[in-house]
Amino acid sequence: MRTDSRARSWRARTAAAGTAAAALLGGSLIATAPAAHADPGPGINQQVGVPAYFHPGVPSGGTAWATLASGPGTPGLTVVNIANGPNFEENAPNETFKTAIRQVRQAGGKVIAYVDTGYFGTNTIGAPKTTRLGDTSIAAWRIQIQHDVDKWYRLYGPEIDGIFFDQGQNSCGPNGTNAYADEYRALTAYTKRNHPGALVVDNPGIDIPQCYENAADIQVTFEGSYADYQAFTPPQWELDADPAKFWHLIYETTEAQMPSAVAQSKQKNAGTVYVTPDQLDPNPWDSLPGSSYWSSELAAAKVAPTTAPATPAQPTAGTTSATSVQLSWPNAGPSTVAGYDVYRDGVRIGSVPHRTTGTSQFTATDLNPSTAYAFTVRARNDAGVLSAASPARNVTTSAPGANAPGVPGSFTGATAGPTSVQLSWTASTPGSAAVEAYDIYQDNARMATVPASQTSARLGDMTPVPPTRSTWSPAMPPVGCRRTPRRSR
Missing domain, CATH: 2.60.40 (Immunoglobulin-like)
Incomplete structure (x- = not known):
């Protein structure tokens, strides 16, 4: 979905492997049994996530951004994209964009910033994607991506809620490895380590193998037309997982077809959705639907309020090092719980899907040595309702090793x-x-x-x-x- 708000054509995405177009969340998790939340369907309370690839400084774009920040409702997520990322030619924020972003956030929405990952230069369809310096290596892409993440936060930090990584790989890695998935996990860890509380989204735009389950907070696993959506069936692991992890983007959908598209996205276990009548050519994300369509879409995504899940037990602290601690807590058994969110000192650092038996485990990483932390857990149901926080588990990490590495x-x-x-x-x-x-x-x-x-x-x-x-x-x-x-x- 690589495009920006300036006058340039939208380039159709292709999967990095295959023929369809297109959490490491401060820690890691260990599953103990197959996921078993309520079956995907009407009970999923979705958020609408909009790729807002229109410039607030032109009349049509300004109207669209104003709609995102006002009635009849506000989307849960908005992707801001100035120039396929931040504006690389400027070292100060664009005040027009900054104002538009702030207004959406003041209305209750979250704004995440676009960063191109170029498949890390590993795409197998067409020539490898190049960085702005003309390089194609994974190492070169890694540095450019980090730079773009940090520049968004340097220029817009207080107004940015996270990062949207576009042109994501959908292959685990070459020769039976998880090398590509590991790169995206490392990107998420980098973003959360340096920008605590950041929400991270990967966009392969196509279904993915389970090696990517914990590579980001949310994965965009469908990006295509309504006609193509009719034939799209997620793999079973996606249907069994926490719906909060998946986002579907559906264009070329008439207003009459929109309710069906939203209903199908619930059946396909997407916790975030966006449906638009906009066309692939030249850009399916360069406008918002009309007011009737938009208000109906926001209403279709929501469900009636439900009862909050039971409060989880206090987590237990297991193996603790200078930079990590392993947490565990008993699962609630068969229930409507979809997943558990883990918090460090009140900031969400990750989630794990609900399991029917045994315990859930989460390893919090990137901690500082000899530092006290308070960890809590909240249960979340398919409607997105959170329980109260568990009693806190206070942990102090161990002291660092006596000898630091040598100077490079x-x-x-x-x-x-x-x-x-x-x-x-x-x-x-x-x-x-x-x-x-x-x-x-x-x-x-x-x-x-x-x-x-x-x-x-x-x-x-x-x-x-x-x-x-x-x-x-x-x-x-x-x-x-x-x-x-x-x-x-």
């Missing part, structure tokens, strides 16, 4: 263009534990994180520094183009 060595850097730089270094020696990753810093501000196996990085979208600035170094490019690996972890 032999650092070199060279300009690779007016706004990019090529960096390299030698690997650190391990300390008390193996090196996990390298954080790359510019003037003590973290700019990227790369895995321990990587000892070079090409960084772009940098602001050229005038030679009169005191940040020049005779042995290095200007500091505006110098990013130093300051530590390993």
Whole structure:
């Protein structure tokens, strides 16, 4: 669904593998039995999620954004997309977009920001997608994606509720591995670690294997026309899972067909839906439906209020390290519970689907050593109603190892263009534990994180520094183009 709010044509998406077009949530989970919430169907209380690919600075776009922020209702999610992401040519927020985003949030909606993942350059249909620097490697895409996430938050942070990762892979990985799914899990972990409370959505636009179940908060598993939707049947694991994890986007749907599309999306276990009469050509997301269609769609997605589930028991803390803790709690047995949401100090960090027997387990990661945390759990039913929070489990992580990793060595850097730089270094020696990753810093501000196996990085979208600035170094490019690996972890 790669497009933006400027005048450029919508390019049809293709699946990265196959023929159809198109939570690691601060922790990980362990399932103990097949999911068993109420059967998918009319009882699912959906949120409407709108790809708002229209500019609020033009009359039609301004009217559409105003509708999103006013009656007859407000969507649960709105995707903002300025230029296939943030505007890479500016270092200040677009005030027109900022105002539109703020108004939607003040009306009760959440706004998530568009970031292109380009299938990490691994698409098998057509030429590999390239980064803005012209690279196709997974490493290059990883750095660009992190940059785009951080720029959204740097420019619009208080107004952004999360990230919408587009052009997502739908293959687990090459040669029977989960390498691609692991990259998306790592993206979600990166986003939540650096921007706590962020909601993360992946958009492969097609059904996915179960290796992606916990790669994001929400997966867009259908993006297509109403005609194609009639033949779409999700795999069984999606039908058995928590409906809050799935989002369906359906275009070319008449107002008469819209109620059927919404009803089908409930049967297909989608907790988020958007239906529009807009056409594929030139862009199915460049307008909102008319007022009658829109109000009817919002009403069709909702269900009557239901009773809140029972409050879960206090979670038990199991294995605890300097940076993680394993939590568990007993399941409620056969019930209408769809899943459990896990909170750290009041901020939601993940969810697990409901199981009929045994216990649910969740490992909270990316914690700080020697730090006290309070973890709670809330049950959620298919209607989206949450229970009260469980009693808190207070946990203090253990102290870090005595020995930090060695300093990365032999650092070199060279300009690779007016706004990019090529960096390299030698690997650190391990300390008390193996090196996990390298954080790359510019003037003590973290700019990227790369895995321990990587000892070079090409960084772009940098602001050229005038030679009169005191940040020049005779042995290095200007500091505006110098990013130093300051530590390993």
